[in-house]
Amino acid sequence: MSRLLKWVRAHLVVLAGILALAYLVLPNLVVLAFSFNKPVGKFNYEWSQFSTDAWTNPCGVADMCGSLALSLQIALLATLGATVLGTMVAFALARYRFRGRAATTALIFLPMAMPEVVMAASLGTLFLNMRIQFGFLTILIAHIMFCLSFVVTAVKARVMSMDPRLEQAAQDLYATPTQTFLRITLPLVAPGIAAGALLSFALSFDDFIITQFNSGPTTVTFPMFVWGASQRGIPVQVNVIGTGMFIAAVVFTVAGQWLANRRKARA
Amino acid sequence: MTEQQPEAATAGGDVRLTGIGKTYGDFTAVQPLDLTVPQGSFFALLGASGCGKTTTLRMIAGLEEPTSGTVLIGGQDVTDLPPYKRPVNTVFQSYALFPHLDIFENVAFGLRRRGKKDVKKQVESMLELVELGQYARRKPHQLSGGQQQRVAVARALINHPQVLLLDEPLGALDLKLRRQMQLELKRIQTEVGITFVHVTHDQEEAMTMADTIAVMNAGRVEQLGAPADLYENPGSTFVANFLGQSNLIAAEVTGSADGDLLLSASGVRLAMPKARCATDATKVYLGVRPEKITLAHASATGDIAEGRNRLQGTVVDSSFIGVSTQYVVRSEGGQEIAVFEQNMDRDIRIAPGAPVVLHWNPAHSFGLDAAQAIDAGTGEAAA
Ligand SMILES: Nc1ncnc2c1ncn2[C@@H]1O[C@H](COP(=O)(O)OP(=O)(O)OP(=O)(O)O)[C@@H](O)[C@H]1O
Ligand SMILES: [Mg+2]
Numbered sequence: 011m012s013r014l015l016k017w018v019r020a021h022l023v024v025l026a027g028i029l030a031l032a033y034l035v036l037p038n039l040v041v042l043a044f045s046f047n048k049p050v051g052k053f054n055y056e057w058s059q060f061s062t063d064a065w066t067n068p069c070g071v072a073d074m075c076g077s078l079a080l081s082l083q084i085a086l087l088a089t090l091g092a093t094v095l096g097t098m099v100a101f102a103l104a105r106y107r108f109r110g111r112a113a114t115t116a117l118i119f120l121p122m123a124m125p126e127v128v129m130a131a132s133l134g135t136l137f138l139n140m141r142i143q144f145g146f147l148t149i150l151i152a153h154i155m156f157c158l159s160f161v162v163t164a165v166k167a168r169v170m171s172m173d174p175r176l177e178q179a180a181q182d183l184y185a186t187p188t189q190t191f192l193r194i195t196l197p198l199v200a201p202g203i204a205a206g207a208l209l210s211f212a213l214s215f216d217d218f219i220i221t222q223f224n225s226g227p228t229t230v231t232f233p234m235f236v237w238g239a240s241q242r243g244i245p246v247q248v249n250v251i252g253t254g255m256f257i258a259a260v261v262f263t264v265a266g267q268w269l270a271n272r273r274k275a276r277a
Numbered sequence: 278m279t280e281q282q283p284e285a286a287t288a289g290g291d292v293r294l295t296g297i298g299k300t301y302g303d304f305t306a307v308q309p310l311d312l313t314v315p316q317g318s319f320f321a322l323l324g325a326s327g328c329g330k331t332t333t334l335r336m337i338a339g340l341e342e343p344t345s346g347t348v349l350i351g352g353q354d355v356t357d358l359p360p361y362k363r364p365v366n367t368v369f370q371s372y373a374l375f376p377h378l379d380i381f382e383n384v385a386f387g388l389r390r391r392g393k394k395d396v397k398k399q400v401e402s403m404l405e406l407v408e409l410g411q412y413a414r415r416k417p418h419q420l421s422g423g424q425q426q427r428v429a430v431a432r433a434l435i436n437h438p439q440v441l442l443l444d445e446p447l448g449a450l451d452l453k454l455r456r457q458m459q460l461e462l463k464r465i466q467t468e469v470g471i472t473f474v475h476v477t478h479d480q481e482e483a484m485t486m487a488d489t490i491a492v493m494n495a496g497r498v499e500q501l502g503a504p505a506d507l508y509e510n511p512g513s514t515f516v517a518n519f520l521g522q523s524n525l526i527a528a529e530v531t532g533s534a535d536g537d538l539l540l541s542a543s544g545v546r547l548a549m550p551k552a553r554c555a556t557d558a559t560k561v562y563l564g565v566r567p568e569k570i571t572l573a574h575a576s577a578t579g580d581i582a583e584g585r586n587r588l589q590g591t592v593v594d595s596s597f598i599g600v601s602t603q604y605v606v607r608s609e610g611g612q613e614i615a616v617f618e619q620n621m622d623r624d625i626r627i628a629p630g631a632p633v634v635l636h637w638n639p640a641h642s643f644g645l646d647a648a649q650a651i652d653a654g655t656g657e658a659a660a
Contacts, residue, residue: 178340179373181360183387183436197377 038256045249052243064246071245074235078251081232084146085215088153092214093207095154096161097199103162104169118163121156129156130223137224145226152224153214160213161206168202290351290364290439290472291316292337297346299332306332308496309345314440314489316351317470319463321483324493325519325654330476331370333493334442337474338367351439361390366433370444370476372425374417380404380428381413387436403435406461422449427458434465440472447482459486480520484508492516494654508566512555514645517564519654524570524614525562526588527647537639543610547586547639554644562645567615569641572604574624575632585636590614592631606635 018025044054048061069075102108103115121129133155137148176198180190218233225234236248291314298309307329314320322330335341337348339360347356355363366387374383381400388396404410407427409420417425426449433441446462447455463486466473477483483490484504491501492515500512511517514525528542538554540547540563547563554561565586572592573581581587590606593613602623604616614635627633 173371173373175369175371175373176375178360179367179369179375180386182338182340182365182367183432184361184390185386186361187359189390194375 038253041249041252041256045246045253047246047249049246054244054246054249064250068247068250071239071247073230074232074239074245074247074251077230077232077235080146080229081215084149084153084231085211087150088157088214089207089210091150091154092157092161092210093203096158096206097165097203099158100162100165100169100202104166118159121159122163126156126219130220133220134223143226144224145229148224148226149221149229149231152220153217156217156220157210157213160209161203164206164209165199165202168199172198290470292320292440292472292474293349294333294337295347295349297333297336297343297348299329299336299341300344305496307336310498312491312498312501314472314474316472317466318488319466319473319475319486321487321490322474322476322493323478323480323483323490323520326478328493329496330493331444334367334444334474334476337440338365338442339363340367364439365442366436366438366440367442368429368433368444368446370448372417372429374425374428374432376417379414379416380409380420383417383428384432384435386432391436399435403431407431407458423451423454426450430458430462437469437471440474441466443473443475445476445478448478455482462486484520490520492519494519510553510555510643511564511645513653514562514649514651515654517643517645517654518652522567522615523564524567525564525645525651526608526610526612526614527651528561528563530559530561538644542588545588545609547588547642549586549639549642549644553640553642556644556646558646558648560647562647562649562651564643564645565637565641567603568601568617570614570616570635570637572606572616572618572624572627573634573636574626575634576626577624578634581634581636584639586639586642588614588635590633590635592627592629592633594629595627606633608635 044057045064046060046062047054047057048059048063049056050058064070099114099118103111103118130152133152134144137144142148172195177190177194180194181187185193216233217231218237221231221234222237225231230238232251236244239245239248292312293314294310294312296309296311297307298305299307310333322333324330332341336343337350339348339355339358339362343356347354349355350364375386378386381404384403385396385400388399393399401410401413404413407430409424409427409431412420412424417428420428426446430443430446433443443462447458450458459482462473465471475483475487487504489501490504490507492499492507494515500507500516502510507516507520511520511523514523517523517525526542526547528540528547530538531541531546532539533551534548536551537548538551540549540561542563549563575589588608590608592604593607594605596603597620599620601617601619604618604627606614606616608614616635
């Protein structure tokens with residue numbers, strides 16, 4: 011009995027790790043498995059027969075790949091917009107004293123704190139009142155808005171924790187303000203910017219609520235497509251896309267880790 | 278991008294500060310001060326923590342905007358020039374190495390910004406100089422504090438600026454490496470003719486390296502001069518106590534005789550050269566350095582030559598420290614007086630409790646105004 015207890019104690023951390031991993035990965039494995047299913051009827055919930063149909067013809071479902079392309083496009087543009095704008099806001103907030111600074115700091119947090127559906131509805135109302143045509147642009151504006159908070163938070167933390175003497179040292183060593191920014195400030199703040207950008211992409215890509223309230227009749231994003239399809243029966247191809255996204259994310263993370271480790275080992 | 282090309286160190290690297298001062302809100306970090314550092318000299322700023330040394334350096338470098346006054350380098354008014362246009366480099370007190378660049382790139386940074394190609398050889402020989410040749414590809418956080426400090430020195434020195442500002446550049450080094458770096462810095466300074474402004478807590482370092490020392494206290498320059506001059510003729514109790522150790526004896530001027538002032542210290546008659554008294558006041562402190570005093574056992578009073586200052590006392594404490602013995606003697610007036618004796622012919626009777634006579638050549642005394650605090654510059658300040 012006590013030996014068993016000892017064994018459990020020694021391996022508890024590993025055990026917990028495996029359990030947590032299983033909890034996170036199992037749903038994805040189910041999605042993967044069912045991407046090889048050939049369902050009978052509309053719903054892909056019961057295993058019937060192995061097939062690679064969905065994988066050989068991922069765009070076989072009407073409108074799905076179009077919505078995927080739209081989502082990727084919006085996510086990329088929203089990430090770009092939010093990252094550039096957010097980085098500038100973060101520097102302004104961290105470095106300068108100006109009127110309205112306190113208010114801006116507070117407002118920047120609002121999209122993170124507010125219930126999404128409230129924000130979505132009020133934004134929709136705003137666009138309606140301003141007579142702006144719902145569509146690509148309104149979705150993009152909405153996405154940039156809520157991604158902005160995350161970028162600002164990530165970048166600002168990084169800027170604030172940076173030793174101002176590093177920039178002074180650069181200036182002391184003949185670097186002009188532009189050179190100082192490009193060679194010292196930006197590389198040191200880059201991890202914060204990257205974190206903000208990644209978060210923005212992920213948030214924008216799978217946003218449903220805000221998009222639903224601010225999209226036009228022809229702009230159906232991937233999450234909206236999946237939602238719509240789920241009423242009628244989700245096509246197997248959705249599992250293929252899901253698996254693809256999962257693999258892309260894993261590859262991205264592992265590659266990042268590997269690069270960081272290699273840099274550490276080399277140095 | 279515009280490449281700035283400050284000319285290499287040529288003649289005219291003198292630093293002239295006129296009325297330069299800095300206040301933060303209503304706190305005065307540096308009182309308006311005038312200071313001239315001649316081209317090619319080694320100038321040390323010495324003072325207790327928080328007295329404004331770093332702030333003064335930063336104003337020369339252009340990293341701090343002075344509240345008043347002007348900075349001239351080599352005759353050119355640089356008060357309004359940004360740091361990257363000044364022919365000045367700084368060794369920061371906190372090193373400020375670039376964490377994302379390796380040691381080689383840290384050291385090469387200044388050269389590259391001035392558009393120098395082929396920096397490899399220069400950087401490598403600079404790293405050899407500070408004994409960090411094999412660390413070129415490490416990141417700063419992989420070095421010890423002392424190694425980082427040497428990188429900071431190398432990074433500034435490699436640019437051969439007209440003026441090199443060093444903010445306690447050797448503080449984290451052990452004694453051996455520190456002496457070695459001091460010699461190295463001094464050698465480079467004389468060879469290249471760079472003007473060095475060196476901030477330090479270490480008075481020994483200041484005295485061995487500098488041509489001129491400015492002793493700062495609470496945002497003011499208390500006294501400025503050659504090391505020996507400051508040591509022998511301190512102008513204030515702060516300097517007397519901060520630079521080395523001094524015995525200050527309260528006395529009253531009673532008269533004068535052939536160039537000497539005659540004094541009375543609670544009844545005991547003492548003398549000192551008029552020329553060495555920094556004040557006209559009648560209440561003065563007579564100062565004498567511990568190593569200038571000789572100790573004699575009370576029974577040997579008769580052997581003491583005429584015309585020397587004498588004080589009676591009792592030995593309170595003695596500590597043997599190798600080359601010398603340090604005594605603490607309580608004088609008749611109740612004051613504790615420090616005495617350093619060379620270990621030549623030790624009188625074994627001189628032990629705690631023994632009655633002794635302290636005597637010294639009146640010419641080795643200096644006089645200060647007694648209106649000052651007698652203990653200014655002692656305590657933590659003497660660190
Ligand atoms: N940004 C600032 N705001 C307010 N006070 C400051 C600021 N920078 C420095 N001071 C004050 O100015 C005084 C002088 O600071 P300084 O850094 O020049 O001291 P220092 O002589 O270099 O001391 P140390 O030997 O400890 O480095 C200190 O009392 C410090 O508290
Ligand atoms: Mg300092």
